[in-house]
Amino acid sequence: MIVPLPTVKCSLNWERMRMNYRLSFRSTKSLWVTNLSQQCSRGSSGLFVPPCPPLSPEKVREFQRFITLSKKLLVMTGAGISTESGIPDYRSEKVGLYARNARRPIQHSDFLRSAPIRQRYWARNFVGWPQFSSHQPNPAHWALSTWERLGKLHWLVTQNVDSLHTKAGSQRLTELHGCMHRVLCLSCGAQTPRGALQQRFQVLNPTWGAEAQGLAPDGDVFLSDEQVRTFQVPSCLRCGGPLKPDVVFFGDTVDPAKVDFVHKRVKEADALLVVGSSLQVYSGYRFVLTARDQKIPIAILNIGRTRSDDLACLKLSSRCGELLPLIDPH
Structure with a gap:
């Protein structure tokens, strides 16, 4: 016997849908060593x-039922999808950065105005990058990558800068806040891979060493x-x-053209997750x-x-x- 799916209790138009982490970094000539405590190992999701x-x-x-009824689903993801990959976030209760200490992320205006602040940022990022x-x-x-391949996902918008959606094969994707895997020149706009910059850091700092207490997002x-x-x-x-990661720092604004693009994708959708x-x-x-x-039904998983x-x-x-993974996208 097939048990019918329950009606989602919602007033929206469903007919429309139907249609102390320890990290050390040491360099000696070309020897680079990164040690993470067992807590921060890749498996501690x-x-x-x-x-x-x-x-x-x-x-x-x-x-x-929500997913089944949607034919043009738009998904927007945030840091909470990547915490299970071992990447900390800012706002999660008890475990996010804001709950663990009083440190705050770098501000866009500070990065632009101060060479010492850029130096501090890149030193920290250099240690954390591996x-x-x-x-x-x-x-x-x-x-979500599978949903796209099967035609369920109309568009994917991520607020994350970790490139994990790209690694999973997602292509109908907008990285709203950019990506840490790219670096931009603030003067001429030249773009380079972040991995290539890591090699330049190593050449410039052959004997520099640092030991960090604590892992932060991004x-x-x-x-x-x-x-x-x-x-x-x-x-x-x-x-x-000067170089900057191709990401939107706190206090900066998202490119208006990118915002307009996502607004159009939202208006094309028949559901937002x-x-x-x-x-x-x-x-x-x-x-x-x-x-x-637009009276588009909204579901939130968080x-x-x-x-x-x-809403x-x-x-x-x-x-x-x-x-x-429990949901059948068909």
Whole structure:
């Protein structure tokens, strides 16, 4: 006997849908060593994931119905999808950076105005890069890539800069805040791979060494001012200008053309699914407002409260990597 899926309790038009982490870095000539504590090893996927209740079979069925009814699904992901890959986030309750200490991410204006601040940023990023770049997609990333391949996913927008969706094979993708795997010159705009810059750092700093206490989001670690004072930062090979990762720092704005592009993709969609985001940052929240204005049904999968819980017809507090692979995209 086939049990019908329960009706999702929502007033929106469903007919429309139907149609102390220790890291040390040492260099001696060409020898580079990165040591992470066992806690921060690649396999400790639960380290930065907040606790959540067990999966509810009823909620799974409601979520399956939401996905089944959508023919042009737009998905927006945030840091919560990557915490299961071992990458910490900022806002997760008890385990995010904001809950663990008083440190805050670098501000865009500070990076632009101060060479010492850029030096400190790149020294920390240099130490953290081998670990950050080694992270791999988890089952949630692979599930969304599969949905795209099967024609379920109309577009994917990510607020993350970790390249895990790309590693999983997603192509219908907008990286809203850029990607740490690319570097830009602030003067001429030349773009280079972040891995190539790592090699230039090594050449310039053959005897420099540092030991960090603490791992932060986006490839950052914690170093003292004394540790970074002698760190040498390369300039653009083309024009000699300062280099910056191709990401939107806090206090900066997303390219208006990219924002317009995503607004168009939202308006084309017949459902919006938010995965792993508290939506506290306006750059992502605005697309939920667009979906609301277009009367597009919204579902949210995130552990903990979000800024848009009252706009969603379905809210799930589960691990992304546990729930998404359970859903049949057809």
